[in-house]
Amino acid sequence: MGLEAYVAVSAALFALGIVCILVRRNVLYVLMGIEMILNAANINFVAFNRFGSGGIDGQMMAVFVIILAAAEAAVALAIVLNVFYLFHSVKPSAADFLRE
């Protein structure tokens, strides 16, 4: 398949990731959405690495993205749990103390 197909998949996954963040009233969905987005980025990197000028740059980038996604997921989960402890709710809109 050509580059365009992979980029299309990446774009669609990206869009779905954003939608997942915005639409569901649960912070865990935000987390999941973030992972989807990162995955989309990864697909993009590797696709361009394959159909581009070669070398390992794209894949390296994807590796780092994975690493950081892992770290970030851990920290994000910790934050989510903290927020849940404070606000006693999984709804993102519950933590609206910083409004206005």
Add this chain to the structure above:
Amino acid sequence: MQFLEFNPAQDFRLLLLALFLPLAGYVIQIFVGRHLPRRGDWLLIGGMFVTMCITVLMFAKSLYAAYHGVEFRWHSGDDANLWFHWLYSSAQAAGGTENMVAGIFYDPLGAAMLAAVGVVSFCIHLFSSGYMQGDKRYHIFFANLSLFTFAMLGLVLADNILFLFVFWEVMGLMSYLLIGHFAHDQGSGFHGWATWASKKAFMTTRVGDVCLLVGILMFHHHFHTFRFTELWEAARQAVAANAGVFPSWMTVAGLFVFGGTVGKSSQFPLHIWLPDAMAGPTPVSAMIHAATMVAAGVFLLGRMYPLMSPEALTVVTVVGAFTALMAASIGITAWDLKAVLAWSTISQLGFMVAAIGLGSVTAGLFHMVTHAFFKACLFLSAGSVIHGCHHEQDMRLMGGLWRKMPITFACMLTCTLAIAGIPLFSGFYSKDMILMAGYERLLEPEHSGGTALFATLALSAAACMTAFYMFRMIFLTFFGEFRGGEQGGMYKAELVAHGRGGYIVYHDDLGKPQHSGDLRLHAHGHGAHGHDDHGHGGHAQAHVPHESPLNITLALAVLAFFGLFGGHFWLLQGDPLLHHSKPWFVQAVSESKLYGAEVGEWLAPEPIGEAAVQAAEQLEHSAHSSALYTSLFVATSGIALAFLLYFLRRTWAPRIASALGLLYRTVRDRYYMDELVRVTVIRPSFALASFSAAFDRVVVDGLVNLAGRTGRGLGFFSAWFDRTFVDGAVNGVGAVTQVFSSAVRLLQSGRVQQYAAFAVAGGLLAAVWLILL
């Protein structure tokens, strides 16, 4: 007699001393007079005595000069280098017409007048020290008298018409102050009348003063000078340049100047103030209205005579003759002693004015001088009588006083004979001369006309009436039984009750008619005002007349002396008897002696040629005889009639009066001229004043208020505008900000998903924009 020669250098200084002594006395008196012993009357009497001596001395010098035929016309500036620099610029030397410098002008007329004023004023000061004892403002009274004398002396000595006018006005002011002397005394019975009368006098003479000022200015405009000598010369030249005819403007100006005389010398129609001036104390009446102030008008005519055209002089004659006749007719009906004298003053002034109008300046001025003496004496005698009768002024309540007050009676009789025109008395000579002037005009072939005839007839009739009412006064006052006392009081009350008591009526400020008869009733036996408390302390017998003290009778005697002998001085030529004699005045004062040779020649040209001289002498002779017979006839018939009606058949007079009915009442009520003035002048003035006040209140204040209201309205509008628009704009900005911020605030909801949504949308938009553009 070296000392009788006039020495300008020293004599003018003496004259200045005589002039300013009364002024100095006034200044001292008003400040410290109250604290001096006897309240300072000795100070002023002494000063006036010195003044009198100086003026008499100077007058003697003028007679001496006349006796020797030496010209006696002096000017302090030209002869003694005494100038008064009034207004001048230092760039120009004194004497130019742009500068106002003045000096003293001293001629026989001035000398005679000055002496008369000096003697009369001194006598009146002396008289007042007795008469005004106990008055609350005694010292002020003396001060005013002295200031008045100063003004009169200044008027006589002035060498230019403007300064004469200044002193003229001062005398007007003094007459106001002196007539209104009792206006300051709330307790006096004269209070209301004096207030009103003083105002009336001032206002009426003011009308004349304005006319005089207009005349002065007209003459100045054409002749560019105020000085008498220059004016006379200018007049002569103006007439000569106009082919011997007076220019019409000079007639008009002369009439305006005569207006001043009409006011001050109380001719018709401005005579209304003089009878009411009797509200002042008797010495004031004597001073102002007999001797000096009213004579100032005649004096003015004398000074301005060369400037009067024949047409103006016609008017003068008619006015004077008419006044003489009218006043004499009213004098017949008067009951108040002082009122009789007041009307006789007006009448005699009419004589003087008519004489000047008829062309005989000498006659008019001569009568003025003699009148000064005998009228002053008459007034002071009346004062003595009133004083002796405890301030009763109504002749109906007098009688039989010749025994009780012999000195007063003698003096009064002397002067009455003088005024009636009995030979040997001073008044005879002057009155005779006046009639002679009338006859001269009448008999002159080219000059005879209606005015001369009217004047002669009127003056003769007036002379007859004068004799009549003066002797009526004598008989009522001094002869018969004494009608005063208790019985008299009841008689008076009866008169007042029937409305016939009031003989001098005025309307007070509220328009309510006041009868001075009531005032007499209040003043009588009240003891409230100053008149009463003098030298009477402990006088148990009420209402018994008595002779007055020495200082009064002395003054009377001095004046009576002059009243007797003032007409002829045997110092000069001629015999004391009347036939073909020329009284001293005539010799001292003639047209040429008054006005200088050229002007005098123009005014009274000497006849040239044998025939002319003969004709002139013939004319004079016949006029003199006619006048003599006429005056003798009228005098004796007047006295005889008075003798009949008021001595022999006393009941006839009231019957005649009631038979005449309306005519009598009209005359008695002074031809209703006061009422006429009240309706035509006073009421419109008040109406104008109220209209002005109303106009000011409604229109002017209304405009001001309108301006204020407009300002306020504008203020309200501004405030509304400010509130609505400006504040609205400011608030609007805030509101807009608030709206926007409310809107924008929603962006920050605190919900992270919303933030993320906006971020995504923004990012997409940015990417699209970057890619597309």
Add this chain to the structure above:
Amino acid sequence: MQAPPRRVQEGQAEMDLSSRIFHALLALLLLAALGWGLSAAGPSGAVFGLFAWLVLGGSLLCIWERSVVRSAFSLLATFGGTAGLFALLGADFLAMAQVLIYVGGILALILFGVMLTPPDPFERKLPRVLAGLVLVGAGAAFLAARVAGGARWAVAAALPQPQTRAAELGVGFLAADQYVVAFELAAVVLTVALVAAVYIARRRRVDLERPDSASAGGA
């Protein structure tokens, strides 16, 4: 309108009509993807289509599912599909890494999170979802089209050989002129993140004493 929030029992998800329709749709999508791939590039294209279906279908399901657990598990498909795509692109190490880390690590984390939080009251607004899908999808597609420069769906000749060997990547990690610094930093970051996560997520005494029943849902 939206369905009223229901109490979702743990481990029990109700299948309603919309879910059935959705599952059917997904099945259809699979067939479509396979067919299209096959037609485009033969068998390798079908494989690509399968993996693409896994990725996108998993994501769709994740969004659509009412239950959080099911959503989380659907990510398994997403991550697996991604790994397959990596493999197709010749990055085999990356594919392995993807499975190991994402599925083995991140997914587990997410499941831990699901476990530690109460079930949510299932709020999902269909219109909103659709709108969001449409908009974002449109935007993404647009961008993609532009970037890729036209709808050219080139076909690779055959299944590609691995382009990159793992050894190359290892060299790249350690070579001084390549990514060694980034590698070390990434290690540091990981360490820090893990320590921080532990610290942040510690239970406080206050929270222990309080009953955590703020949201609906019971136990």
